[in-house]
Structures are given as structure tokens and as C-alpha cells.
Ligand SMILES: O=C(NO)N[C@@H](Cc1ccccc1)C(=O)O
């Protein structure tokens with residue numbers, strides 16, 4: 001798939017509230033494939049649609065060890081559409097994060113250790129899951145992007 005340019009922090013698209021996905025069609029699948037290729041090319045473990053200049057409520061989580069995150073757990077890539085966070089643990093964990101829209105920088109960010117989430121897959125089927133630790137961290141980071149929030153607004 002074509003590699004899409006990644007928006008950099010400061011661009012308006014990264015400050016907006018994302019729009020709910022209504023059409024689970026071939027165009028959505030194509031966008032997800034292009035996001036996945038763009039994320040992989042940048043050695044990312046996640047990417048949100050606004051980062052490729054799309055206003056849709058869609059992101060990809062794809063944790064696996066690489067040079068940027070050697071301790072990342074292995075998980076099959078997940079396409080997350082129209083996500084909701086249903087419950088968050090009171091336990092918070094501080095950890096290091098990067099952002100493809102803030103190249104070359106790392107920040108210590110506090111996140112909920114465990115979260116309960118609901119989202120649709122590329123076929124529009126609702127999924128529910130409990131996520132914890134690094135995967136929960138990625139979900140919260142990407143979910144922030146869909147609210148127009150980057151880790152710059154969260155770093156302490
Ligand atoms: O910029 C993005 N996603 O928006 N990509 C981040 C995702 C991320 C999230 C949380 C912790 C580590 C990494 C990346 O460095 O691959």
C-alpha cells in the first residue's frame with residue numbers, strides 16, 4: 001500500500017475531534033492498510049487516522065519488539081474503529097512513549113494500568129476487551145489522538 005505522509009504536531013488535523021465511521025466499506029479497509037504500511041515504515045507500534053490526515057475515528061495497535069521498543073510485547077495487529085473506554089483502573093503507571101507526530105522525542109507519560117474498551121472491527125462488529133500495561137498504553141495514546149490530544153499535552 002502507498003505510504004501516507006505523517007502529520008506533525010502543530011498541524012490542525014491533530015487538534016480535532018475525530019468523526020465516527022459509518023461506512024464499513026472497501027475504502028475503510030484500504031485506509032487501514034495504508035495506515036498499517038505507514039506505521040510499519042516508521043517502526044511504529046500504533047497509528048491513528050488523524051496522523052495520516054484522515055478525520056475518522058480509527059486507529060491501529062500493533063505491538064511487537066523493534067529498535068524503538070525492544071521490550072514491546074508481541075500482539076497481532078488490531079484495527080480499532082469507533083472506540084469507547086468503558087472503565088479505567090485507578091492504578092496509574094508511568095512509562096516512556098514516543099509519537100510519530102513528534103519525531104525523535106520520548107516522554108514519560110502516566111496512563112491507567114488497565115482499561116475496559118469497546119470498539120468495532122473493519123466489518124463493523126462490536127468487540128469488547130480488557131487491556132493492560134503496554135497495550136493499554138498504546139490504546140490510550142491512540143484514543144487521545146481521536147480527541148485531538150497528543151502526548152505533549154500529557155507529559156509532566
Ligand atoms: O504516534 C504513534 N501513535 O499515535 N505511534 C507511537 C505509539 C506508541 C504509543 C504509546 C507508547 C509507545 C508508542 C509509536 O511510537 O509507535
Ligand SMILES: [Zn+2]
Pocket residue numbers: 098099100101141145
Ligand atoms: Zn501518537
